Amino acid sequence: MLTINLNTNSSLPMYEQIYAYIKNEIKTGNLPYHYKLPSTRSLAANLGVSRNTIDMAYAQLVSEGYLETVPKSGYYVAMVSDLMHITATPAPVPQPVLKLKMSFQYDFSPFTIDINSFPYNIWRKLSKNCMNEYNNDLFLLGDKQGDKSLRAAIGRYLHESRGVNCSASQIIIGAGADYLLQLLSQLFQYVEMSPALEDEIPINHISNPGSTVEKIIIATENPTYKQAYKIFTGLHYSVIPIDLDQNGIRIQPLTESRANIVYVTPSHQYPLGIVMPIKRRMELLQWADKAPDRYIIEDDHDSEFRYKGKPIPALQGIDSSGKVIYLGTFSRAVAPAIRIGYMVLPKNLLELYKQNLYYYSSTVSRVDQNIITHFITDGYFERHLNKMRKLYKGKHDLLIQSLKIFKDKLTIEGENGGLHLLLRFLSNASEQEIIETAARKSIKIYGLSEHYITKPEPHSPPSILLGYANIPEGNIQAGITALYEALKDYL
């Protein structure tokens, strides 16, 4: 039995003291591998604390890999192989657990999905079917671009649901959007750059023959999906942030930026939620048409979720000059850890890909490709999307309804689509103050400013991304009321 001396006068919450004690017992080896911990109920009774307190401590230990759960059995000490190495080096300074990963009563994360609605049984069935085919070839290297049947299925889906025009041969499957953006960034190096720009390279500049990395300038929306920004800069491209107006990326600063590539999210701007109207779309395509080395990356990250009106078809579908690279994943529509994304290349870039980057093997296992192919072609994907749209719309509507408690102290933007709302508060408090005030009441909300490449103007109102995908519908009203109670003195 664990005996833990709890200090009720400590500034550390109970669950943190319990967490720290057990962690230390595991690290020193006092609790060995596969030791079964007492049930949350019995430990709670034993220590005279609430069961919730034990739940939080155990959950933190599981998330850090110290404990493992065995369904229907309980919690066990995990294999912590680092131990021998850790004991040989000076003990690390203990971090306050709040900074590591804190459990909040209400978490309005905009980065997640409703994982409880993951179609587990269907996935399980498809996975079983796939393995029951006894097809050894599934374990030999497949097509570099991804299995043709999957590309055909994605092509049909994109055509029907998003108006994308492409053949399966233009599609490349990869292990997530990050990987595809890396691959695409490498591909840009083989695009012939316009002479005007080439003149500016110093004559005695040393680089590999054919290197064009310095000639490529990528414009992004500001704010934007920072992950893409980091990938571009990590690969040494110059990135120019372009401000938005109410219709999306502004064309004049884009033109003046001398960028040749632009990365945009026209169907539902991330994170502001702007739906780019057709006029701005045409202007963007016209911008690209003005030089042979100009391309548009259309990241259609959450276009599946639109709750009002008809979605505008993808930019790719109205592009007649082969200027748009269309990018999508199953991270939002199905689940993040599936690690399957897709990219539709215009034919000229497809040629460059085949000539220059065809040495890269596929990054997705063929079993996973097989499962998602059947998920789409057997009709499960469509049914899942319909279900999720209904579910998310319910949460979205309830959230908007609940937010009325704030009256005119906030405005809502980016509604009717995606998985989060944008709240702009009428307040003199800073974004950071608002987030911290909410956190003290165990409510996690997420600031807008971290999505900016250049910081937003100092006088802009404190703004919050309020995600609703993974918050239980029953918690929305209470969570927003609690948020209002927490913030009302600042408004």
Next chain:
Amino acid sequence: MLTINLNTNSSLPMYEQIYAYIKNEIKTGNLPYHYKLPSTRSLAANLGVSRNTIDMAYAQLVSEGYLETVPKSGYYVAMVSDLMHITATPAPVPQPVLKLKMSFQYDFSPFTIDINSFPYNIWRKLSKNCMNEYNNDLFLLGDKQGDKSLRAAIGRYLHESRGVNCSASQIIIGAGADYLLQLLSQLFQYVEMSPALEDEIPINHISNPGSTVEKIIIATENPTYKQAYKIFTGLHYSVIPIDLDQNGIRIQPLTESRANIVYVTPSHQYPLGIVMPIKRRMELLQWADKAPDRYIIEDDHDSEFRYKGKPIPALQGIDSSGKVIYLGTFSRAVAPAIRIGYMVLPKNLLELYKQNLYYYSSTVSRVDQNIITHFITDGYFERHLNKMRKLYKGKHDLLIQSLKIFKDKLTIEGENGGLHLLLRFLSNASEQEIIETAARKSIKIYGLSEHYITKPEPHSPPSILLGYANIPEGNIQAGITALYEALKDYL
């Protein structure tokens, strides 16, 4: 019934005429999706050709995605979604099918594994177990470096079998060696480069602040694993090929090359099969120790397969200065399409990774990670390796025995390990002539020269990589006899 007019006077082989006819019927839509083709036996009888001819035509159509096989049922027309698009563009010039993908009677490929020995039932069981846990979290994004339990399992395996010293925290899981080499290449950009090299960058050179891509010079063995070479040059690094002697990469030209990174395969040089002796290993480590920006990439690609004597532990295990990056995959040891590789970073590079590249999500699905974790920890991996070592050793020994028919007309190198032998022929014929002569007798063999970055010296003997992993043991003797009959006039 298919009626095909075969032209016996045509220079096109029969199977190619049949292939071209059926392909055209599918492309024009005359044979619709899911049309069941006649059995090879009945079509052969009907056309008055051998069954083998029909087999070759069907196999080619399957490999190009026009036909699908349904086990125990037969051949069906596949879904060819590109069709509408293809017919809208000018018909492509027909390619001679021999250049596309030819079926050979004997294929001594060095690039594959014995896929018939893939532990299908175990994989199926583990996959089922994994999904039976009903753990939705498997579909949420996991640890960026890969699940900790998998990293711990790999760390223990590498320590026990290869003498690698690392903690799980130093391991990064990724979707194959190619992906990990890309990630590693990006990581090198954050290594502080020695001032000596920095002086040589022109002052008016424009690039992003902190860009060091031009300062990094990567040395590789020559010949080498060309895929790595392509990845390095594709990312704009300067690559310098270094010649080998009988002990592996030569140290003097490496030192003179001013490279700061070297990519090597010390346990079994690819493709020559040299096992680097301990003295050369120490010299290599000493080379790395001489400057803070020098690193060694140790690609331990097929170290699992050694048939004689004790394997030399990994270079990483005798490196006390944190200079070796250890790279491995399950492509050879289990199967290529699993798409799971691992990289062990020295602690200083681990820090740089965490500081600079921690925005990249994991590229491997958590289900796949879960399956391979259990494959290792439940003892299946070790049993599979033992089985494969025995199987491959049997093929290896039989191949060497069979090659005695060539007497002194060839010498064998690179034996006792890996999945191929290197044959050097005593002949005035070129490597290409030897390959083509064998191909005319339906024997596929693979030249050494394509593995060179700079071509081998003109007077070097014609050399062949003879892979034995996926050739049935019963075919080895006959295949080598046929090879001898084909080549004997050239020797």
